[in-house]
Amino acid sequence: MPDYIILEQHGEALKVPVRRSQKAKRIGIRITYKSSVELVLPSGVKPEIGHKFLLSKEHWIRKKLQKAIISSQIPSNIIPILGKSYNMLCHQADDNSVKLQHECIEVYSRDNNYHDVLKNFLKGILLQKIIILAAPIITEYKLRYNKIRITSNVSKWGSCSSKGNLSFNWRLVFAPEEVLQYVVIHEICHLKEMNHSKNFWHLVSIIEPDYLLPKLWLRKNGHLLNYHLNAAISL
Template sequence: MADHHLPGHPPVPLTVRRSARARRISLRISQLDGRVTLTMPNGVPERHALEFAAEKEDWIRSHLDARQSNEMVDIGSTLPVEGVARHVEVGTGRNVVLSEQTLAVPGNSAPRRLERFLKELARDRLAAASDLYSARLGQSYARLSIRDTRSRWGSCSAQGGLMYSWRLILAPPPILQYVAAHEVAHLVEMNHSQAFWNLVEEIHGPYREQRQWLRDEGASLHRYRFDG
């Protein structure tokens, strides 16, 4: 795997990788972080992939421009929690309070306190969903961890450890529940075979709408920053 740049203002980083399974040069822009990856067959000169990217420059830049820019979250911001837009306001007392329309954050360092609150809420919701689906599956998991991953929404280790992105708490509840069912199903099927998808549907029900939502809207969950 090699890193290059598409010239221009600004230059666009390119990742070039080879694949024995590739039959032609392909280009992909990650919906999560905007990374541009060129995949090429073994034996094809690297310059051909770079020439292909140059031919697609207008398309690449238009897609990158369309991606939403980062938004720093603080008092006065609007932030989705469980898919509902909430206005962040100054709170009283000692705890962050979530209501139908607001997030009341007391004290200083509102972004950091809000981030901690959201991580705790995500852990509670994901633990409940994981418990539900693992019970339906009849298979227990070993542990559950929450991270801020950009490459995946969740994972399941061979040892039965579940990991989730805490940003799922920003999405509508059915999205979080689908991801939990997806990862729990990996406790039995460590692959994405038809048997795996049948298992997801067995413990969750229809999932294609939620899966498509993540493809279309998932990148927007990463635009919110709490490190201002």
């Protein structure tokens, strides 16, 4: 069995070290946040089986490595909230709570579940901000919505249903405020135009003439918003 296997079907040549393990009960692929990968083989598994398994997982491996690279580029213990950066501090406590002040955000958790405690807090901040941003537009253009929801949808930043429900991806809390404002305007305009026709974009441009800038920012940087929470808490 060679010391490494080269993967090159779905990109540039990737050298994957092979390690035998007497403790391993099944074939495994180990990926670290230092952007490295290795194939772990139980002592009794034939080399060709491990080789075949690794080749079948190449697409998955490259996707995981890309995520690891992106995560490593985001500063740890720092989190952006609507365009402002805060230093993260986590404390064990009797109750779950979050304190946001000046340039620091402190997360308290009784069971070290800082991730969920902070996520719920950020959802609340985002909902409050969206309501504030939406109110004057709704009033000025005499529109009406049913309710606003904060979701964990990974494929959309926002949506507007036929019933007038406005939904927004909670990760928008990590975007600059002008980007969030664009998404809010975008979905509100769907209350009048349930499409992306010329009339729709004309209405968007009336409310926000410079909408192309935040739209471009989201297209270029949106994928980074998926990693800020984990990086901040150093998971």
